[in-house]
Amino acid sequence: MSKKQDKVKTKNSFFDRMLNRIEVVGNRLPDPIVLFAIMALAILVISALSSFFNVSAISPVDGEEIIAKNLLSRDGILEQLTGMVKNFSDFPPLGAVLVIMLGVGLADESGYFKTLMRRAVLSTPKKIIxxxxxxxxxxxxxxxxxxxxxxxxxxxxxxxxFGYHPFVGLIAAYASTLGAFSANILIGMTDTLAAGFTEIGAQTVDPSFVANPAMNYYFIAVSTFFLLAVGTWVTYKFTIPRYGAFEGDMLENEAITPLENKGLRWANISVVAVVAILLIGVIPVNGWLRNAETGSIIQDSPLMASVVPLVMILFLVPGIFYGIGAQTIKSSKDFAQQIGRAMSSMGPYIVLVFVSAQMLAYFNASNLGAIISIKGANFLDSIGFKGIPLFVSFILFVALVNLLIGSASAKWAILAPIFVPMFMYLDYHPAFTQMMYRIGDSITNPITPMFPYLVLILAFAQKFDKKAGLGTLIAGLFPYSVFYGIFWIILLVVWYLLGIPVGPDAPIFLNK
Structure with a gap:
């Protein structure tokens, strides 16, 4: 490491110490599964105390009094025991995520994703690499x-x-993958997971509310190209000058084999075919994916109702064709084993869903979520804390929580039942609240020590510099978190001021 790098590292020593403390505190937190179990038990106790002290709130929707319910009473215990299986099976994110995983998982297991990324990077000229x-x-x-x-x-x-220091590639790629985590031009599991928890929170105010995985799509699609510019600028402005030239031994990339090329060609052709079929269903006025009565693509259309299975198909088909072409899938047994391995990775998620489903069911049945949301909204309204200061504060709050709890689904499962209805009482649409959360959940991802990927990146970094530590990486990643945060919030402010919907049938305000 150069003297210049040593100097920069010294300057960031306070920040490094702060992140070390965050790592220590975060490591002391229980696993999310245990955390949800503890919270579920706490809700039971708090519900009994709240009921004893007659805690209540007046609903601004219908003017009725909402009273805290004792879940440790005989009726409360029986209600939760008899509803345990239903709480789990009816949990909105569960089925949707597992269905999408069938496609995404096979595309990963067959090798399609990895080969596609290698081809894209290997075939790119230096000026746009x-x-x-x-x-x-x-x-x-x-x-x-x-x-x-x-x-x-x-x-x-x-x-x-191309003559750059390898740390430039490590840091730029890692920061962009995690720091812009909620930006994309494709709809995936992240959108489905978020929408499921948002729906649960929104239904405490409006039982008829149905969340769609695409309800943030307009904003996240534009964010993709906006953050592309930000990430590229940060790389040229900070990362490349910081690390300078590399004087160590060069590593060679593994070339793409003829079989991988064949599989990639088959897979890409299949993607074009699937997209063409979807366009045939969307573009014509009487297309089969439009609303049969109104012709709408968005409102009550088969397209919006079928987002989850369509996303699954969009990944499953090229995964199959890649596997056949590259011969990673040679028989039906290979197909079954690969998709089985993909789904087996969802085991911890299923357990997490079971525990979080019970916790959320307790929260809703006790009326604590509604009471906290109403009182919180009334307080914010009374002090005039709305608009830009409110949602910027919420984004920063989520970003700080993200330093300690890395799991996006775990955080939103805890926060959605409180903040989604609270913001609904302040007239913000659940989709807009969800988008605020997703920005906060993304921007500090690169610098949180809670992600295991950071250790993997460190192990690779030490192949080039044995003295490299977590502080070395985090100091390089920090500018991405800062500028992704600043410019993403600016984009949201402009979006808010212009009143543009964040997605299909997802305005900023409930009453517009």
Whole structure:
């Protein structure tokens, strides 16, 4: 490491110490599954105390008094016991996420995602290699862990061949994959997960509310290209000057084999075919994916109602064709084993859903969520804390929580039942609240020590510099978190001032 780098590291020593404390505190937190179990028990106790002290709130919707319910009473205990299975099976995100995972999981297991990323990076000329890495990082998060594991080391070795320090590739790829986590031009599991928890929170105010995975699509699609520019600028402005030239041994990238090329060609053709079929169903006035009565693509249309299975198909089909072409799927047994391995990775998620479903059911049945939301909304309204200061504060709050709890679904499962209805009482649409959450949940991802991927990136970084530590990486990643946060919030402010819907049938305000 150069003297210049040592100097920069010293300047960031206070920040490094702060992140070390965050790591210590975060590591002391229980696993999300245990955390939800503790919270469920706490809700039972708090419900009994709240009922004893007659805690209540007046609903601004119908003027009725909402009274805290004792879940430790005989009726309360029986209600939760008899409803336990239904709480789990009816949990909105469960089925949707598992269905999408059938497609995404096979595309990953067959090798399609990894080969596609390698081809995109390897075939890119030097003058656009930096923005291409940032773009693949942003879009690639739809592939889940594959991008966070594959892209950073691939980017490092590619940039070495162009004369850059390998840390530039590592940091730019990792920061873009995680720091812009909720930006994309594709709808994936992240959108489905978020929408499921948002729906649960919104239904405490409006039982008829149905969340759609695409309800943030307009904003996240525009964010993709906006953050591409930000990430590219940060890389040229801070990352490349920081690390300078590399004087160590070069590593070579593994070439794409003829079989992988064949599989990629088949898969890409199949994607074009699937998209063409969807366009045939959408573009004609009487298309089969439009509302049969109104012709609408958005309102009550088969397209919006079928987003989850359509996303699954969009990944499943190329996964199958890649596997056949690249011979990673040679028989029906290979297909079954690969899709089985993909689904087996969802085991911890299913357990988390079971526990969080019970916790949320307790929260709703006790009326504590509604009471907290109403009182919170009344307080914010009484002090005039609304508009831009409110949602900027909420984004920063989520960003700080994200430093300690890395799991996006775990955080939103805790926060959605409180903040979605609270903001609904303040006239904000659940989709807009969800978008605020997703920005806060993304921007501090690169610098949180709670993500295991950071350790993987460190292990690769130490192949080039044995003295590199977490502080070395985090100091390089910090500018991405800062500028992604600043400019993403600015984009949301402009979006808010212009009153543009954040997605299909998803305005900023409930009453507009």
């Amino acid at each position: 930096i923005p291409m890495i940032v773009l693949i990082g942003i879009i690639g998060n739809v592939a889940g862990d594959a991008t966070q594991v594959v892209l950073p080391p691939l980017a490092a070795t590619i940039l070495m061949s």
